[in-house]
Amino acid sequence: MKVERRIISVIVQNEHSVLARITGLFAARGYNIEALTVAPIPDTDMSRLTIETRGNVRVIEQIIKQLHKLIPTFKVIEHEEMIEKEMVMMKFPINESLSNIQALCEAYNGGIANVSSQHIITMVADEPKRVRHFIEAAQRFHPVEIVRGGVVAMERE
Amino acid sequence: MEMTGAQMVIEAMKLEGVDTVFGYPGGAIMNVYDELYKQSDFRHILTRHEQAAVHAAEGYARATGKVGVAFVTSGPGFTNAVTGLATAYMDSIPLVVISGQVPITLIGTDAFQEIDATGISRSCTKHNYLVRSAKELPLILKEAFYIASSGRPGPVHVDIPKDVTAELAEFDYPTHVDIPTYRPTTKGNVRQIKKAAEAICSAKRPVFYLGGGIIHSGSADLVREFVSATQIPAVETLMARGTLRHDDPLLLGMVGMHGTYQANMAMSEADLMIALGPRFDDRVTGKLSEFAKHAKIIHVDIDPSSIGKLVDVDYPIVGDLKEVLEVMIPKVKEQVDPDRYQPWREILKRYNEIHPLRYEDSDKVIKPQWVIERVGALLGEDAVISTDVGQHQMWTAQFYPFSFPRQFITSGGLGTMGFGFPAAMGVKRARPDKISINFTGDGSILMNIQELVTAVESRLPVINIILNNHYLGMVRQWQTFFYDKRYAETDLSFQPDFVRLAEACGGIGYRVETKEEFDEALKDAVDKGVVAMIDVIVDRDENVLPMVPSGGTLYNMMLEFKD
Numbered sequence: 001m002k003v004e005r006r007i008i009s010v011i012v013q014n015e016h017s018v019l020a021r022i023t024g025l026f027a028a029r030g031y032n033i034e035a036l037t038v039a040p041i042p043d044t045d046m047s048r049l050t051i052e053t054r055g056n057v058r059v060i061e062q063i064i065k066q067l068h069k070l071i072p073t074f075k076v077i078e079h080e081e082m083i084e085k086e087m088v089m090m091k092f093p094i095n096e097s098l099s100n101i102q103a104l105c106e107a108y109n110g111g112i113a114n115v116s117s118q119h120i121i122t123m124v125a126d127e128p129k130r131v132r133h134f135i136e137a138a139q140r141f142h143p144v145e146i147v148r149g150g151v152v153a154m155e156r157e
Numbered sequence: 158m159e160m161t162g163a164q165m166v167i168e169a170m171k172l173e174g175v176d177t178v179f180g181y182p183g184g185a186i187m188n189v190y191d192e193l194y195k196q197s198d199f200r201h202i203l204t205r206h207e208q209a210a211v212h213a214a215e216g217y218a219r220a221t222g223k224v225g226v227a228f229v230t231s232g233p234g235f236t237n238a239v240t241g242l243a244t245a246y247m248d249s250i251p252l253v254v255i256s257g258q259v260p261i262t263l264i265g266t267d268a269f270q271e272i273d274a275t276g277i278s279r280s281c282t283k284h285n286y287l288v289r290s291a292k293e294l295p296l297i298l299k300e301a302f303y304i305a306s307s308g309r310p311g312p313v314h315v316d317i318p319k320d321v322t323a324e325l326a327e328f329d330y331p332t333h334v335d336i337p338t339y340r341p342t343t344k345g346n347v348r349q350i351k352k353a354a355e356a357i358c359s360a361k362r363p364v365f366y367l368g369g370g371i372i373h374s375g376s377a378d379l380v381r382e383f384v385s386a387t388q389i390p391a392v393e394t395l396m397a398r399g400t401l402r403h404d405d406p407l408l409l410g411m412v413g414m415h416g417t418y419q420a421n422m423a424m425s426e427a428d429l430m431i432a433l434g435p436r437f438d439d440r441v442t443g444k445l446s447e448f449a450k451h452a453k454i455i456h457v458d459i460d461p462s463s464i465g466k467l468v469d470v471d472y473p474i475v476g477d478l479k480e481v482l483e484v485m486i487p488k489v490k491e492q493v494d495p496d497r498y499q500p501w502r503e504i505l506k507r508y509n510e511i512h513p514l515r516y517e518d519s520d521k522v523i524k525p526q527w528v529i530e531r532v533g534a535l536l537g538e539d540a541v542i543s544t545d546v547g548q549h550q551m552w553t554a555q556f557y558p559f560s561f562p563r564q565f566i567t568s569g570g571l572g573t574m575g576f577g578f579p580a581a582m583g584v585k586r587a588r589p590d591k592i593s594i595n596f597t598g599d600g601s602i603l604m605n606i607q608e609l610v611t612a613v614e615s616r617l618p619v620i621n622i623i624l625n626n627h628y629l630g631m632v633r634q635w636q637t638f639f640y641d642k643r644y645a646e647t648d649l650s651f652q653p654d655f656v657r658l659a660e661a662c663g664g665i666g667y668r669v670e671t672k673e674e675f676d677e678a679l680k681d682a683v684d685k686g687v688v689a690m691i692d693v694i695v696d697r698d699e700n701v702l703p704m705v706p707s708g709g710t711l712y713n714m715m716l717e718f719k720d
Contacts, residue, residue: 024279068461
């Protein structure tokens, strides 16, 4: 069966060890989490997790059913038509071209976040595929550190 | 009303109608035990090991359908209880296990008898709680009982730090709970039910595949009605034994690895499988790609994640089996023609004539199957039968004449050796009107033998029947079949004297080497109504047959073993 990439959002009640429950479910069943983003939903007692995972149809179906089965799970959203964004921060040596780096960042929906005596720090937020392209393109400026955030997604409708 | 956390635990037990708690005290749960000492509303049974406490609570729950309860302390008390939790989790048994924890102020400091109990129990419970304050306790306890017993039942673990059991708070016990994130689907989709009913009526070779969900949902009567109205043959999983009476002509017997020839052939040749509450365990299906190749599948289950997990299902119905059957049966009755399946029934009857479930009896040595049949003939419906795990368990499932649901208490999913004896104590407590028999092996019984003391002290007269072949029998059988008889560490020739062991603990022991001696021993144990060990020396080399080798196909069973 074909392995596909899926983005799943899970809305859960903010309670003790709820994140461990979710990651434990993946670990116990041998499913893989490629990226995970978690934050509370404003003005509620819920949190939203966005999970990037891979698997064949049967595996993805099981993952979704198992997520539903957890007691604190309020809702599981299987994204189809979504806007998807990921953030990456990169650190470059100060001797690289500031203007070239800035131009590259702007092309990828980002910019320079900080410049110190030693380093330039950039931040880009874009579609995951474009974030990958940005990281590839930025290699020529000899990055010393790369930090990727997880994916966040929202259905269009 | 204000009370301490410990008082709340005791009050909650009373309000939940708990009549028995199994457990073992220790430092972190002492406040609860101190309150327990002051009450006489329910009984506490002191086991001699926490694992046994949980298994006994399971036996109680399995025999009644009510929630079983166990108390254990922190650290080793809790880790000892984990096997019980996992056993209950695999078989969907409603349990509430309450453990003590070190005080909140010490959590995370590697304090004496501290362990991350909820971290450990997370993967083997339906849900768990670490209680942070006495204020939370009433709602958590109410939720624990509700979650354990609703939807697909399962064990719930509540971990309570010692300072929380001492803390004062208002006790306002909820009358009902509403967990917005937990709403099990109980009503099946009517359109799907209708389609399934039509499929049943137009099938030529349908078979009922009866699973443990029938027992849990209390729908055995409906299933009996369904089978009788349609005259469709039925197979039972290990967990569903007792759904149909043993003498029901439509019962093909147990299915799967040690199922009957006709049951396995029915699954292999059916054109429609009506799966009521099973979970398509690998011990039933054998090789998945060959399982029920010709059949459309109807699967009714309250747990959506059970449906389509291993095999593709044509008619998935999520819902409480009882509610689904109440809608489905009238729809099928309207249009079903039981004569339609007559040729199919004839084929299966023929299969049974060719390869019936059988064993060769002997005059020289006692056959284990004979013992089980004999107990069935002598006690029948008067006994509730527990087992440990191994050959004796499969022989019991094959040869005991089960007549009602919850008559057979066994660890199916986890296959827990040491389960049978404590579970049988729980059964005796739950069903004092019945004789509690535990069929066990010489390997299994030693795993919780200390419960002889509990059973005697607590006046829970369980009759343990050891089918003693001086082997770890099931592993030995696999070594015989698949490992060229290299009996690595399965020879149990060195044994304790089970008779004296029973006597040392205050029970009665019998050593049996002939059929006559067995009859006398069983009669004596039943008449005396005491804790008994009947050590039956059986044929060392008997195998459980038929057998589908692990990963094999149901239609290609080993029917005999020849050297």
